[in-house]
Amino acid sequence: MASSSSSSSAAAATHPAPAAAAAPATAAVPPAPAAPGILIGDRLYSEVSLTIDHSLIPEERLSPTPSMQDGLDLQCETDLRILGCELIQAAGILLRLPQVGAGPGAFPGLNGIKNHFLNGGGASFQIVAMACINLASKIEEAPRRIRDVINVFHHLRQLRAKRTPSPLILDQNYINTKNQVIKAERRVLKELGFCVHVKHPHKIIVMYLQVLECERNQTLVQTAWNYMNDSLRTNVFVRFQPETIACACIYLAARALQIPLPTRPHWFLLFGTTEEEIQEICLTTLKLYTRKKPNYEFLDKEVEKRKMALQEAKLKAKGLNPDGTPALSTLGGFSPASK
Numbered sequence: 001m002a003s004s005s006s007s008s009s010a011a012a013a014t015h016p017a018p019a020a021a022a023a024p025a026t027a028a029v030p031p032a033p034a035a036p037g038i039l040i041g042d043r044l045y046s047e048v049s050l051t052i053d054h055s056l057i058p059e060e061r062l063s064p065t066p067s068m069q070d071g072l073d074l075q076c077e078t079d080l081r082i083l084g085c086e087l088i089q090a091a092g093i094l095l096r097l098p099q100v101g102a103g104p105g106a107f108p109g110l111n112g113i114k115n116h117f118l119n120g121g122g123a124s125f126q127i128v129a130m131a132c133i134n135l136a137s138k139i140e141e142a143p144r145r146i147r148d149v150i151n152v153f154h155h156l157r158q159l160r161a162k163r164t165p166s167p168l169i170l171d172q173n174y175i176n177t178k179n180q181v182i183k184a185e186r187r188v189l190k191e192l193g194f195c196v197h198v199k200h201p202h203k204i205i206v207m208y209l210q211v212l213e214c215e216r217n218q219t220l221v222q223t224a225w226n227y228m229n230d231s232l233r234t235n236v237f238v239r240f241q242p243e244t245i246a247c248a249c250i251y252l253a254a255r256a257l258q259i260p261l262p263t264r265p266h267w268f269l270l271f272g273t274t275e276e277e278i279q280e281i282c283l284t285t286l287k288l289y290t291r292k293k294p295n296y297e298f299l300d301k302e303v304e305k306r307k308m309a310l311q312e313a314k315l316k317a318k319g320l321n322p323d324g325t326p327a328l329s330t331l332g333g334f335s336p337a338s339k
Helices: 002-014 074-094 107-112 125-139 146-160 172-191 201-211 218-231 242-257 267-271 275-290 296-317
Strands: 038-040 043-045
Touching (some): 074 296, 125 146, 146 172, 201 218, 218 275, 242 267
Antiparallel strands (some): 038 043
16 A cells, blocks of 8 residues: 555656646736937937938028027028138138138038027137138148138238238237137037038049049039039038039039030939939029128128127126116116115
8 A cells, every 4th residue: 555655646746737727828028118318307318329411400490590580680691601601711722721621621510500609609700710610620630720720810801801911919819819719619519519520522523423424524523613612602511411412513514514414314313312402402502693792891790789689688688787787677666775
């Protein structure tokens, strides 16, 4: 009996009896994926991604611009941008900077901080232009001294006023200007999000003309290059990809010189560009040639007027007079002199 009992218990241990009512197996529910980034308040902050595509401004943000919101009309803002880009290009020639550095390197900074001289530190657009070309020279590995940049802009100012050129005096005004340029350069970097990658469309023009087997036509190459330099004064570089702008410049040059290019299919389709984008860039560039030359003195007065209005509005919001003294409230009939 003992052996039979032990054998039966061993068999039971070896072959356990199935459970009478096994509970149904439940699959583990995977946790919900966490939201990318960190939620601070009502804003979600994710990782930092610096690419050239992020420098393009969508259509809904083109108007109204920060400068227009501060009271500057579109005409003055456009003239300021054109004049600032002309200063940068002229200074780049005098500083012997390569065109690919003086133009595309400095232009995005000037477009990205159009409202800097209104609500950012009180710097004039000329100071901002100095900061842009100084930063661009560093990016293109052709740095220039701030002293040289200031001297060049001082020379351009004298030529614009039709005065006899005279050397810049190294006095306190020079030191103040130098400090303003350094401060404006930091603001430029901040406005750009420290993303200073530039894709030069000048090189793309030559490459595309090689594909079209037109690179030996020096007149076509130079004309397309000229349209590219002129388009730097517009806002197309913050609206379209460099490849699209290069196609538009080739399109304009070929039309101006009456040089036929493939149309079945259209040659620009090979480079991922649409005809609508090319026409928009061409119209924006051609409008430059119908505008009057910007008046420096008038624009300077308009900017100063808006800066004064903004400053008075800020002081009024703080309960201060334009001279900085506390404003007296007449609502309660209280006067400090009564005490």
